[in-house]
Amino acid sequence: METVINYLLQFGNLNQQQINFMTKKGKALELTKEDYFSEAGKIAKQVGVILEGILRVCYYNNKGEDVTKYFIDENNFVVDLDSFDNQILSSEYVQAVTNCKLIVFSKHDWEDISATIIGWESIITKIVKKSLFQKIERRSPLVSEDATTRYLAFMEKFPEMANRIPLSYLASYLGVTQSSLSRIRKSIR
Known part of the structure; x- marks a missing residue:
């Protein structure tokens, strides 16, 4: 408390x-x-x-x-x-x-x-x-940015949260498919 x-x-x-x-x-x-x-x-x-x-x-x-x-x-x-x-x-x-x-x-x-x-x-x-x-x-950048930029912005703002959230939820939040998110993550490593 x-x-x-x-x-x-x-x-x-x-x-x-x-x-x-x-x-x-x-x-x-x-x-x-x-x-x-x-x-x-x-x-x-x-x-x-x-x-x-x-x-x-x-x-x-x-x-x-x-x-x-x-x-x-x-x-x-x-x-x-x-x-x-x-x-x-x-x-x-x-x-x-x-x-x-x-x-x-x-x-x-x-x-x-x-x-x-x-x-x-x-x-x-x-x-x-x-x-x-x-x-x-949190929502404003999701409207105007491309998927990679949205993902990178999320990682920058919420690094401690990113590893605790299932990819399916993160993909949904970012407005992309889970396979697209996997490709994005792979391309920036």
Whole structure:
């Protein structure tokens, strides 16, 4: 839980009483590789902070192909925010790419924290802004660059993640086939 508190303190102040209150609300959750944190067609029921592991946000396109939108790694929040906040069915899956350890908060506990801790909404707003900026930063080059450049950029930005993600997920994220990604990797070695 210390990791979660340290993460939150980057975005605002919490006193010891607030930290203790929040700590009581968080629960440990372990996901095995390929388990779902949340699923399309269901309402997201929890917010998590990743302590160990990588999750991916994905969906199935109209051809039934599995498409990876982005990855979320350690020390980041994970939630299908629209589904969670508005209690609507999700259109995406959040799936463990590796075995994961998280601290999670139920909808009820999250709302309880929000109602109790003064300044909580400000902290969460800053975290959401950071997450949105990261999403845009990760996706923007995928639109304008060729596949080799996209792969090299991914390797440069996320070198620690690259060896932990299956090639099929990385290929999907980069918008190429797995065989194309293999050729790209072979050509740059």
